[in-house]
Amino acid sequence: MIQQKTKVIRTCLRYLSKFAGKQITYAVSVALLAMVCNIAHAEQASEEIIDEASGFKLGGYSSASITAPRKGNTEFNLNEISLLLSWDNNARLKFFGELELERPLSWNENKKFDSKNSYFDLERLYLDYNVSERINIRGGRFLTPAGRWNLLHAAPLVWTGSRPLVTNYLFPAAINGVMMHGSTPVKINGEDQSFEYSFFVETLKDQDKEEDETIYKNVAGAHFKLNNQFNLGLSLATFTEDRPGSPDYRMIGLDFITHIKGWELSGEGFQRFTSSGNDGGSGAYLQSAAPLGNNWYWLTRLETFHKPDVVSGERWVLGVTKRVTPKQLLKMEFIGGSDDFTDTPRGFMGSFAVLF
Numbered sequence: 001m002i003q004q005k006t007k008v009i010r011t012c013l014r015y016l017s018k019f020a021g022k023q024i025t026y027a028v029s030v031a032l033l034a035m036v037c038n039i040a041h042a043e044q045a046s047e048e049i050i051d052e053a054s055g056f057k058l059g060g061y062s063s064a065s066i067t068a069p070r071k072g073n074t075e076f077n078l079n080e081i082s083l084l085l086s087w088d089n090n091a092r093l094k095f096f097g098e099l100e101l102e103r104p105l106s107w108n109e110n111k112k113f114d115s116k117n118s119y120f121d122l123e124r125l126y127l128d129y130n131v132s133e134r135i136n137i138r139g140g141r142f143l144t145p146a147g148r149w150n151l152l153h154a155a156p157l158v159w160t161g162s163r164p165l166v167t168n169y170l171f172p173a174a175i176n177g178v179m180m181h182g183s184t185p186v187k188i189n190g191e192d193q194s195f196e197y198s199f200f201v202e203t204l205k206d207q208d209k210e211e212d213e214t215i216y217k218n219v220a221g222a223h224f225k226l227n228n229q230f231n232l233g234l235s236l237a238t239f240t241e242d243r244p245g246s247p248d249y250r251m252i253g254l255d256f257i258t259h260i261k262g263w264e265l266s267g268e269g270f271q272r273f274t275s276s277g278n279d280g281g282s283g284a285y286l287q288s289a290a291p292l293g294n295n296w297y298w299l300t301r302l303e304t305f306h307k308p309d310v311v312s313g314e315r316w317v318l319g320v321t322k323r324v325t326p327k328q329l330l331k332m333e334f335i336g337g338s339d340d341f342t343d344t345p346r347g348f349m350g351s352f353a354v355l356f
Contacts, residue, residue, distance in 0.1 A: 055089035063155035065351035072345065076107035079155065079351075082123070092131075098124040123174060138179040145179070145198045145223035146171050146235045147255040147268040155353035159264075159289050159297065159321050161331045162344045165305040165313075166283030170270050171237060171251060172216040176204040188228070196225040205242070215242040221251075230258045235270070247274040264289040281307040287317075295323040299333065313339030327355040 060083040068074045080100050087095040100121045105113055126140030143151050149167040152158060181198035202219035221237030235253035240246055253270040266287050272280030283305035290298045303315035319333025332350045 055087050057084075057086045057088075059084045059356060061154050061156050061353065061355045063161070063351055063353035065161055065349060067345065067347065067349050069345035069347035077103055078105040079103065082154070092129055094128040094130075096124060096126055096128070098122075134182040134184050135180065136182050138181060139177075141174055141176045142179060142200075143174050144172050144219070144221075144237075145181075145200060146221070146237060146251075147253055147270070148233065148257060148266065149268060154355075155351070156327060156329055156355040159287070159299050159329075159331070160301065160317060160319060160333055161349045161351035161353075162317060162333065162335055164268070164283075164285040164287075164301065164303055165315060165341065165344070166268060166270055166285060166303065169214075169305070169307060170272055170281050170283065172206070172214075172219055172239065174206075175200065175202045175216075175219050176206060177202040177219070183227075186226075191228070194227045196227065198223045202239075216240065217242045218248070230256045232256050247276065247278075247280070249274060249280045251280075262291045279306075279308055281310075289321070292320070297321045297323070303337070311339060311341070313337055315344075329353045 060081065062081045063079045064077065065079055066074065066076050080102050081104055082098055082100040085095075085097045085099075100123050102117075102119050102121050104115055104118045106115070106117055107113055122141065124140075124142055126138050126142045129137045129139075131137060143153075145151065147167060149158065149164060150171075150173060153163065153167075153173075155161070177200055179198055179200035181196070183194050183196040186193050186195050199222045200220065202217070205217045206215055216239045219237065219239040221235065221239075223233060223235050225231065225233040233253075233255040235251070235255070237251045237253075238248065239251075240248050249272045251270060251272045253268060255266075255268040257264065257266040259265075267285055269282075269284030271282045274280045283303070285301055285303040287299070287301040290300075292298055297320065299317065299319045299321055301315075301317040303317075304313075305315070306312040315335065315337035317333050317335050319331065321332075322330040324330055330352050332348075334348055335344060335346050337346060
């Protein structure tokens with residue numbers, strides 16, 4: 001039932017975004033941009049709207065960027081305006097939803113603002129049921145538990161405006177299905193730690209395709225994480241790309257994040273195999289965030305990515321990020337490497353992200 005409702009809501013939103021009219025979308029985009037700017041220049045970030053009586057919370061985030069690629073025209077984009085709605089009345093049942101307006105405003109090659117590339121995306125819509133202290137059941141549309149970046153990809157929560165290639169091209173970002181997840185305390189070498197797990201399976205194939213997005217089907221998998229000094233994670237998944245002649249894939253991934261004397265080090269790596277044992281694609285990244293003082297951080301990221309018969313390449317990202325407030329990030333980065341990708345071309349990228 002939840003999956004069917006998700007499909008209907010997504011279809012309705014697509015229809016509305018397509019036929020509401022460019023003038024209306026443009027006016028809404030300008031108004032929302034003004035709202036975000038007011039939030040960004042406020043002395044303190046806005047607090048979530050909370051209805052104590054009902055348990056509802058309303059928040060969101062947004063980001064804007066300017067990109068100057070080595071090849072092509074400079075672009076300005078209001079990347080997204082995302083609204084987050086949750087409900088929790090301290091009972092067993094909880095709700096979470098995320099509705100995102102993608103690319104509501106862009107500066108095009110004609111040196112004009114437009115919203116022709118804007119569309120609505122229902123990123124998450126699910127119910128959580130608490131069975132016990134260590135077992136929770138989730139049903140609906142949720143982010144795929146594969147690595148760390150995919151679960152924390154919101155612009156105010158990540159260090160760079162560009163996303164690591166390996167987290168974007170090898171597995172589905174979200175699925176419609178059921179997941180069992182939870183955590184349990186463990187003691188290793190006398191230290192208190194915790195072990196997190198999640199098992200998930202797709203029950204309704206995604207029907208909407210966005211631009212060059214790859215549609216997946218028959219998705220199932222698990223993610224395990226040991227919360228300690230290195231926060232080690234293991235991802236396992238099986239799926240098929242929904243295209244003629246596509247093989248079945250098996251994927252394994254490792255991720256970690258640690259902090260050493262103020263530095264943050266993190267990384268992820270994934271390897272896919274076809275059902276016949278052939279290489280199905282792979283990639284990895286290693287990223288560091290070094291404090292410079294006054295809430296400035298130096299960012300370095302090295303990446304490698306390979307997808308048979310499609311594209312392969314290496315990337316490096318160098319930049320600085322300013323944590324203006326706990327909910328506002330200013331990012332500037334240079335992207336280089338051996339190949340160009342549509343969503344992250346080589347060159348300069350500056351962005352500003354705000355959580356409201």
